[in-house]
Amino acid sequence: MAGRPAEPHVIWARPERAGRGPKPAFSRADIAAAAVRVADAGGIDAVTMRQVAAELGCGTMSLYNYVPRKEDLYELMADRVAGEYDLPEKPSGDWRADLTALAHRARAMMRAHPWMARLMSAVYGFSPNAMRYLEHSLACLDALDLPYGEKMELVAMVNGVVTTYVANELQTAERARSLPWSAEQEHAVRIAYMGREIASGRYPRLAAAFAEDSGPIDLDAVFDRALARVLDSFTTRRPENP
Amino acid sequence: MAGRPAEPHVIWARPERAGRGPKPAFSRADIAAAAVRVADAGGIDAVTMRQVAAELGCGTMSLYNYVPRKEDLYELMADRVAGEYDLPEKPSGDWRADLTALAHRARAMMRAHPWMARLMSAVYGFSPNAMRYLEHSLACLDALDLPYGEKMELVAMVNGVVTTYVANELQTAERARSLPWSAEQEHAVRIAYMGREIASGRYPRLAAAFAEDSGPIDLDAVFDRALARVLDSFTTRRPENP
DNA sequence: CTTAGTTACGTACAACGTACGTAGTGAGAT
DNA sequence: ATCTCACTACGTACGTTGTACGTAACTAAG
Structure with a gap:
């Protein structure tokens, strides 16, 4: 046994x-x-x-x-x-650029393996390669004069943005794998329902938001904006709060 | 059938x-x-x-x-x-305060039902009460002069912060429900492994981070800081990027 | 009153994680 | 060279899951 x-x-x-027995x-x-x-x-x-x-x-x-x-x-x-990341290169010294590049690679990885989003929230986050990744993230911040506690918070927020946005993006498609119909059919029915609901007038602001003509959503741009905002919040000084 | x-x-x-048959x-x-x-x-x-x-x-x-x-x-x-939220009250006009309060209530809700974090990523996000919540979130931003597209991005980021942090917080405890041993035992073994790994010297910055004496982590404070940063990033102008 | 759609639910099945037992293998001890 | 025993390999079997299907009872519509 x-x-x-x-x-x-x-x-x-x-x-x-193990030491003994057949290999x-x-x-x-x-x-x-x-x-x-x-x-x-x-x-x-x-x-x-x-x-x-x-x-x-x-x-x-x-x-x-x-x-x-x-x-x-x-x-x-x-x-x-x-462990699929290539992380041998030394950080460039521009922590903002390095962290942005790292976040982009993390995002690409999670899109290449769409099941990772769900897996990462089901698994303890400190495997050897995860620690390697974390160490590298901290290395990118060597030039930044902050206590490690805050650096960890920064890294956590960046990782949070990556997983949140990728999960949102992929959730419909991934969930449809287990359904007897296609993701497109599912999506169409959901949109139709929402359209009817919004047309009811109970959600005026949602209606306005959906009516706002902004062309097709550029997911890359949305992600970049969110990431930039998080990085900004560690760069700029916060205005005093009353 | x-x-x-x-x-x-x-x-x-x-x-x-349905119209017919027994009730x-x-x-x-x-x-x-x-x-x-x-x-x-x-x-x-x-x-x-x-x-x-x-x-x-x-x-x-x-x-x-x-x-x-x-x-x-x-x-x-x-x-x-x-639908457990009480949302009848009108927004106060201070969107930052309103959204902060809303995020706190969302966090409290997810801690009261620790399984919600996992559920929300497995379910389509537009149920009637979810839409009500979203509508209310947008109502909090009425005074804010932004296109709806950006308001939606703000709301999405706030919700993202809530789910990310609550999920991180609860994941160990919740996962332990399905294990044959206790969460404390699991945690102890994990920490011991990490300690050994960090002591190996392969992760100098992680070691420094863990060595940094900052007392016990105040999860509420960490959450509040992260939330404040996100809100800040919609208040302050971003400095130009070279 | 008829009838057709709905409710209620027992039975049954395929797929899952995994406990358990058995047979074979090969490195260290003698 | 032989013994020993931890380890590998894996078939069988059990309990649990989601749910397809069939049947019987019920009630609103025609």
Whole structure:
């Protein structure tokens, strides 16, 4: 009976290779890669122990030798994606530019793996690669004269903006994966309902907002504005509050 | 064969009471209330069709007369909680104060129903009560001279801050509900791992950040600072960027 | 009164996470 | 060289989930 302890454990603290016995057929990286492949192809709900095992080409229960609980599989996945960044370059010294670039890359990553938004809120945020990412974020702020507490708050806010906006953007499309109809159909029906509701006159300001002719929404621009505002708030002095 | 159409539908567009046949034993509000009670008591994972039906005192499959799919049950729950706000009062004219108060109430609501954070990202955001809330948010900004597009962005950022911070705050505790050990045990093991990792010297800035003696973190203060920053960024003019 | 649509709900099924047991493997101890 | 035993591999099985489907009872519309 191996590897399913009844006490709390962190997958990262568990040695990948045990001393005795035959050598494992797969590495942790193999398993994370397989799970990520399954999620990219079929969404996060397709990531079942059976599917991942099939992708690896082994029996379902063999997976449990590597991953005691399904949540640990999620942690492996999140960490692997967090490791996809190229972070070797040294910060340029312009913290605003560096952090903006980093946020853009984080956003691109989450759009490349649309299931990550949901996963990140289901998983403990301190895997090895997540810590590497965090360390790099702080390194970008070396030139900024602030206590680390505030730097952490800045980084948290930037990450918050990224996940919030990407999640909003992808939620409809991702949720539609589990539905028997298409995302477009779903969207059309929702919009029709909202249109009827707004036309009722009960929501005058919402009506005005939707009537406002501003052309199609540029999601990139919206994201950039939100990010810039957060960065601004750490640059400018706040006006006194009565 | 009633009520499980193969085409897209919105629960809110479906009439609560059909013209023919015996009158339903429950109202939509009854069902939402029961589901919320189950979630408050046992977390979101306790909300199963069987449990909610048991809470109502009816057969499992009877629920499907009211709620075609489980996701619709989630929508009912989210809408009910969104309806728990008291919003009758007119905005005071001080949009900053009004929006701050509103954000505080939203935060309190999400802490009172810790499962809401996860639910809101799984559900389409335009239920009747959500629209009421949005309309009220816009009403708070009546005095602010901005196009509706920007007002919507402001409201979205405020809501984003609320959900982000509450989710971070609650995620450990909520996740621990499904684990065979306690949140405290889990936390202790995680902290121990991080401590070992940080002591390795690979994350000098993280180490410095954790070493920085700032006393226990005041989550309320952190939230207030983040919120204030977002509001600031719509008040102050942004300095020119080179 | 008829009839057709609605409500109520028991049964059944596929898919899930995973507990458990068994068989085989191979590195360290003797 | 042989023994030993932790470890790997994985089939079987159980409890739980969402929900498709069928049946029986009920009631408003024609």
